[in-house]
Amino acid sequence: MFKIRSLAAVLALAGSVSIASAWETLPTVAPAPEDNATTAEKIELGQMLYHDPRLSSTGTVACASCHNTMLGGEDNRPNSMGVHGQTGGRSAPTVWNSAFNKVQFWDGRAASLEDQAAGPVTNPIEMGMKSWDDVVARLKAIEGYQQAFEKAFGKEAISKDNATKAIAAYERTLITPNSPYDKYVDGDKAALTEQQVRGMDKVAELGCTGCHSGAAFNGAGMFQKFPVIANGYFEAQYHFKKDKGLAEVSKNPADEHLWKVPTLRNIALTAPYFHNGSVKTLEQAVALMAQLQLGKELPKEDVADIVAFLNALTGEFPKQKMPVLPGTPGTTFN
């Protein structure tokens, strides 16, 4: 289900790598795995499945409910609300640009978007389906899905494997290019304000980009320990260490508090912050990251400059058509 990286390999020394000369713009196409080439038919089916609340036990929760494609790709909540109003312990990561994550979920336990898509559907506090067999049975009863799966994958193609492949193919189209940052890197020097350029320089100088590297500012599939520096005062407020990250799954003490490096793209739209959504503002998130990861107490001006820069990472959201979901005559959810 996931590969555990060695601690040595994943703990890149924050601040030791200058990438000031390597600012990258966001690609407009995401790479697809060999066994799931992106096609228009898969994208269309995937968009339907992604927005279909009938993939949940109650008929009320779709992928899009918590990872909202009309907004910043999540729900602006500390923890998402699944079936029957239940909440879990982690904050929904944005679906936008998730195609550029090498690993998925906060703890990086899924190696692909396909793997990830399978999880929430049968999670009892998220979409609450008893099994994927039940999901497949539900989809098979819907004539319009029989046709859409056939178009995308061939005859009698409704399966967990194909459903998650279609969802992943759709998610690979959820890319937000042309942020002010991208325009600036592409040569439009007026795209950023002076303050934003100062913030950009500080992000590199301070070492934020040691982990938040690459076009999506999410490292190259990198895991990172968080918090690196123990701080009882902040821990008492934010309870960051209550959740052990990757170790919750691997049960390996070496993986305690290891997390996928999250993207900084569109971060201004995705409050609250951190894996448990305990921090409400970007200002506080930046100040905490500097203290807990880099051991630096930033002056207010530096925080303001970095936040200004982070606001320049909000991209253009692509125009989408609204899916028309095929009806199920006679279906009732309880």
Added chain:
Amino acid sequence: MFKIRSLAAVLALAGSVSIASAWETLPTVAPAPEDNATTAEKIELGQMLYHDPRLSSTGTVACASCHNTMLGGEDNRPNSMGVHGQTGGRSAPTVWNSAFNKVQFWDGRAASLEDQAAGPVTNPIEMGMKSWDDVVARLKAIEGYQQAFEKAFGKEAISKDNATKAIAAYERTLITPNSPYDKYVDGDKAALTEQQVRGMDKVAELGCTGCHSGAAFNGAGMFQKFPVIANGYFEAQYHFKKDKGLAEVSKNPADEHLWKVPTLRNIALTAPYFHNGSVKTLEQAVALMAQLQLGKELPKEDVADIVAFLNALTGEFPKQKMPVLPGTPGTTFN
């Protein structure tokens, strides 16, 4: 908030009016009230508001959550699920073609789509906002909404009145024309099967169209008593009389069990049936209506024919663009 019709006026004698010669197709444009002319800008804003979960206390429930515009305009549940997983006592009516209802809500307590739109937002078990002042304050904090309201209504226009006007303007575009029935009435005699034509004739002969009249099969703003005929056996199963309908609001005993006549358009997609969603299949719904409203026990073949006809009332769902909702930097919902 609503007008109480006299009992005599609303209780049209079912079966006494033959409208066999008056089959009407669905108009493709809905009339708008004088003080809320439909404009492209209002429709665009209304579509955004309709799909925005930030109109709920938890940030999880939009109008579209229960009245799903990607499906049959509702949620296929006996009772919808509002904030914190709460459920009420009535089944969500479809939003499709609701522009052709003269009154809104199951009990008809709202005289317009504008009036209706104001209700669920502050209903504690639906969208759970404490007040419309809170909604307006939230919208005012979102820059993109300031612009969208200005385009639709002019400067500093964010208000309850304008928000509900925009939502209503959008809802007036949610029309599903060109059902097989419409094509048949328009002269395409191959659009219906023989069984569907038999069902259509029986619907008129039996008197269903005494109440379910007009282009949307919803009467002309008509209220009707339901059930007309007392039946302890069915009551024990379905509890139709537990909810007193219009009398719950008017407190007038003469209004007990008076309901808005619901549209039959797209009814095949909107199981389960009746105000409390207690009946799972269209077959059972048709049989119960014949017994409880017309005092007739229908042979199975008649039920099958009528159900076949009702399936011919599923229209074409218009293609919509997906709204891009303006972000709220720094917003958190709990």
